């Protein structure tokens with residue numbers, strides 16, 4: 001089919017990147033965590049950089065000459081004084097991952113690594129093809145030892161046409177409230193979706209593949225919902241008002257990153273609510289892979305005004321107030337509850 005070669009390359013790149021991330025998460029030292037310059041001082045680790053360098057390198061090998069990548073990280077902080085040691089660590093990690101795979105027979109220099117990271121500087125847009133990468137989505141979760149994802153998607157003329165979501169800490173079986181976390185649960189899932197062909201899930205070793213579908217729940221009382229782990233990333237009070245209006249009974253499932261989209265695509269919960277605080281602009285790499293994984297599993301992803309997400313405008317998503325995700329049956333009810341809750345919140349308090 002249309003994107004078979006791209007899908008195979010994306011699965012390969014994301015799988016290699018998760019090997020690197022798992023290794024780093026196991027041995028995570030505080031010194032591996034840096035604050036990004038400027039905005040919000042969000043954390044970034046050797047694994048974010050290593051994952052981006054690996055995915056960028058693999059995609060360039062697979063698609064020489066026709067390559068555009070929009071990715072979260074850049075090498076600016078690494079090139080500053082004192083960055084040498086961390087670049088060496090990243091280089092070692094990337095080379096170890098490439099050697100363990102054996103496909104490319106190369107050893108990259110520190111400069112090759114910095115260049116590979118900076119290949120992610122494309123602005124995207126509505127023309128041609130662009131890869132979209134979040135090398136670690138949910139870095140805060142990663143550092144905490146919780147959920148995170150390597151999220152890779154392909155845009156073709158502004159539309160997401162494939163997505164791969166590798167979730168190294170997500171149990172292979174449902175995490176819904178009926179089946180709470182169990183320490184014996186095997187973890188590590190990879191979701192992939194191609195436009196018109198559905199969504200599939202594999203264990204990270206690729207040993208089997210199952211087609212997944214969003215939950216068929218029609219009664220909101222039986223639905224459960226996901227939201228950001230970090231209260232700073234989404235207004236939990238607004239989500240709980242929406243849930244209350246819908247009649248949702250279960251407590252929210254708070255999880256980092258696009259793992260929420262993956263879990264929703266296989267029916268672990270039926271609703272994902274994301275309402276960033278005023279002024280936060282959503283980036284395409286935080287939603288591209290997750291959104292196709294959900295829509296190809298039969299779900300719906302819109303902004304709070306009911307409009308489809310538009311990935312064709314460059315690095316940012318231009319959207320109304322928030323992102324809501326659910327199945328087709330619940331969406332009209334959810335949309336009404338969102339509208340009523342937003343109106344209630346915007347009324348001056350007596």
Ligand SMILES: Nc1ncnc2c1ncn2[C@@H]1O[C@H](COP(=O)(O)OS(=O)(=O)O)[C@@H](OP(=O)(O)O)[C@H]1O
Nearest residue numbers: 136137138139228229230232233255256257276280
């Ligand atoms: N203020 C604010 N509001 C909304 N979103 C923000 C904000 N700051 C950061 N981010 C982005 O959130 C990404 C993490 O996803 P989640 O919010 O789903 O998970 S979590 O709550 O952080 O655990 C996270 O992705 P990563 O940087 O890749 O981890 C950010 O892109």
Ligand SMILES: [Mg+2]
Nearest residue numbers: 042043072139
């Ligand atoms: Mg980040």
Ligand SMILES: [Mg+2]
Nearest residue numbers: 134137138286
């Ligand atoms: Mg992210």
Ligand SMILES: [Mg+2]
Nearest residue numbers: 072134136137
């Ligand atoms: Mg990230």
